Amino acid sequence: MTTPSHYFARLLKYFILIVLALFFLMPVYVILVTSLKPLDEISLSQMWALPTSIDFSSYVQAFEELGPNFLNSFYLAIPATLLSALLGAMNGYVLSKWKFKGSETLFTVILFGMFIPYQSILIPLIQFLDTIGLYNSILGLIFVHVVYGLPITTLMFRNFYANIPDEMLESARIDGAGFLGIFRHIILPLSITGFVVVAIWQFTNIWNEFLFAVTITQSDQQPVMVALQNLSGSQIVQWNVQMAGAFIAALPTLLVYMILGKYFVRGLLAGSVKG
């Protein structure tokens, strides 16, 4: 094992990993360094230099700009996540444990909705929301995310429930439990991990989503990603504030990833159809 060529191969491996890790961390470094600098140190030529002292004024300014939209994103993402997870669990239960003739086809029909470019439904969607009075409202966005979240949550719960052995359901049925009884007393108690995985996935996606947000809402109803885009598109806002804004907007999903990363990866694998 300790032949020179082995040693060299090992060294090379770590070298590649470290170089790539530095590349992946580069944006984080620039965000942090820039957003923590005092105003007089913010010049483009000093972009990579460390700050001489820590200054949070960029964050104060960014939060003044983004604060209300940041809250909007929570009002949007939390109910939309819970509702779409619940509907996904109901669909997944039927499509994995109560299969009927044609249920596989129905599942494929639902699943297709996950892949469509949303541009292809956007014009009628806005006409529809306008008609029912939900255009330019967070409630409208919640509805949209619940509907278009159905395919992915259904897929995840269907794959999750496929791992629950049918014998458990069979014995409950012999004991007299019906469709609803099995769902409440057997499936739901076993679904906690499933709900965590789906909720993390949906929360991250809804928080980060932009196309629906920018076309359906305006000014004070906009979620944080639209506000961040406006901030970065504006010529008068300095780039240190943009960087602080990017950090603030990214923080919730980043924290979720850092604390519950294992479930995040499980969601990623579960959502890739074959999983």
Add this chain to the structure above:
Amino acid sequence: MATKQKTKQKFSKDQWLAIGFLAPSILLILVFVYGFISWTGYVSLSNWNTIVPDFSFAGLKNYLYLFSDFRFQSDLRNMLFFTILFIGAVIILGLGLAILLDKKIKGESFFRNIFLFPMALSFVVTGVVWQWLLNPSTGVNNFLKTFGIEPLWYTDTNILAGFQWGQIEFGVPVAILSIVIASAWQMTGFALAMYLAGLRGIPEELREAARMDGASELQIYRKIILPQLRPITASVVIMMAHISLKIFDLIYAMTGPGANFVTDVPGLYMFETTFRGNYYAHGAAIAIIMLLAVAIFIVPYLWNNRRADS
């Protein structure tokens, strides 16, 4: 006889409940996915190119307009090269890193987390940050300057290996490479996680047996591991293709259409022409073309998966 009837009745009641569970979702999908796609298709054949809706029939006029349009031709070229380069980068980086991390590396979870965290970010955040990093007068060029190289990144209007085709110069737009860097930075983690799970699923005995037969490490990867990972590569290609074909937010936040539309894509054109220009019928036609581009990949894949299930 009575008990049999009873169970039969109960069974059918449960069946009704099952349908009741599924019905709201099916109805929503039918209306909001299939119904709305049909409506968009109808709009794309109409004359609605002002703020006032006009549903008079225009035939293929909007499509013909787009296919002769400089901007849309540029978009198709950019979408094609972006998709190829982006998927290639994600697969090579993801598979390479997965192979490196699979072999008992110290700090494996540390490295894995670094490569995976951008997945948790929004394309908007990625766009805002990379816009500064690849800005020709700031960012990485501050470093590269010392070596005497100063790429123009996303402001470069050159087309590599270009030749005249329709209205446009067909070839690889240099500016697209910047978008590829930013998007691969974000999505490599996806391929990495998929390949790692795949590698972990290959039994160690398989490698041991090959080693016993005198196969070198390289041969083991080429002859045993890579063929086993083929279904994973298929999934990665599908997931990445549907992201790249409909990409909008990253480019909108990072560069916009660019000079000569070198970083423009159909998703961006659709948004601007529909919601900034009120050319609804043009926008709908772009959307339908995007949908068809995605469907070419997705429909056979979903169909195969469905058959494999039953």
